[in-house]
Amino acid sequence: MIPKTSPTGPATDVQHLLHELQVHQIELELQNDELRQSQLALEHARARYFDLYDMAPVGYLTLGVSGLILEANLTAATLLGVPRSALVQRPLHAFVVKDDQDSFYLLCRQLRETGAPQSRQLRVTGRDGHRVWVHLMATVVTTDSGARELRMVLSDINALKTLERQLDRLAHFDTLTQLPNRLLNADRLQQAVAQARRTGQGLAVVYIDLDGFKSINDQFGHDIGDQMLVAVASRMQQVLREGDTLARVGGDEFVALLINTGHIHTCAALLARLLAAAAQPMQLKDELLQVSASLGVTFYPQSQELDGDQLLRQADQAMYLAKQAGKNRYQVFAPAAPANIRCAGVVDLNFEKSTSVGKASPS
Structure with missing residues (x-):
């Protein structure tokens, strides 16, 4: 007499294993799809960030503790009158008008010594050597690697200064x-x-x-x-x-x-x-x-x-x-x-x- 195959025999185990593998494959595909969607969303967010960074109406600069420019957006390059690539590894004080350099050095020293945000109004040399009044806001941060960087924001206040001079002349x-x-x-x-x-x-x-x-x-x-x-x-x-x-x-x-x-x-x-x-x-x-x-x-x-x-x-x-x-x-x-x-x-x-x-x- 030939024995019947057990329903829990090897064939059933193989089928069960195949089913589990199919389920895991589907889960992995879903996870991969979610990962791709997340990666795509991250790339879109980074693109929007860099678009906003470059198209911002103010100039953004990152300086090392030595005062050399590490990074700059397009607005900062436009304010300083040079291509963005030409700003990297150049000292920012080289663009500050000579009469205002003492004020700039004082800002950097106070920033490093106190760690508190600082601000100044000073003039920088812009395109074609023209002087541009800017409002400079600066803060100091510590990166993940432990390095200290100076983050600066330059706002063009030339029109405001012109208006101030006109109002001052009208007043006096x-x-x-x-x-x-x-x-x-x-x-x-x-x-x-x-x-x-x-x-x-x-x-x-x-x-x-x-x-x-x-x-x-x-x-x-x-x-x-x-x-x-x-x-x-x-x-x-x-x-x-x-x-x-x-x-x-x-x-x-x-x-x-x-x-x-x-x-x-x-x-x-x-x-x-x-x-x-x-x-x-x-x-x-x-x-x-x-x-x-x-x-x-x-x-x-x-x-x-x-x-x-x-x-x-x-x-x-x-x-x-x-x-x-x-x-x-x-x-x-x-x-x-x-x-x-x-x-x-x-x-x-x-x-x-x-x-x-x-x-x-x-x-």
Whole structure:
């Protein structure tokens, strides 16, 4: 009698093993597919990262502790005006403007010593040698290998700096004559007083008011008046010395600060040149027009300590007395004299005027 094959014999074991192998093969294929999907997703993410890294609106730099550039994005290369490949192993300080290199070295030293993030505004040399203002933010990191690296971000702030300069000029300079305005004049007067106090050199403060300007402005219009102000301001500016300041502090009012001048004898010739410059006839709108100027002068130091505002008031008072005395002249404030005779040193250039308002007499 032949025995029957056991259902649990070798054939069944082989079939079971084959089934398990097929299951494992399917699982491996699924895992491989997931791995491929993950790898593909990682490659897409890396591609997006490098696209964003290169297309970022700021420059990214990685530096070694020696200061050499290890890596840079395209924006950093564009800011520094060289191809990205040419940046590697070059020192970043070579691109920093010489006047700002001390600030850059201080940033790097503080970064290494404290480990705290640092930032600076400085200039770098960009394409074609042009200087570019950047805001530099930096931090220090330790890599997996234990090396220390400096990570830096460069932001182009050239437009911001240009706007700052424009706003600063609007705040401190007269838009018509381009002279310092009242605010900047006050600051320069304070500095001039401090310098005179420190060096012992004198200072003359001259308050200038144009004679007859209102009549010209009313008769010929503001455009002609503005042209005359610009011309008079330019002529008075030209007769001053280097280091002196002329500011426009009102409609037709100016202040001159004459350094190293402590007495009328040292500046009488300069005051006469100011009067002559203001009274020079000029051709405007087919008319030969002319104004003059009344000048009030005061000096620093005096027997009592004074500040800039007090000196301006003294010069202003002397200017009004010059107008009362006949205009087209200067008068000096005399602090020790009674109030009604507090000015001396009158000069009159005696420009002859026609009866027509503001018109210069023919020569």
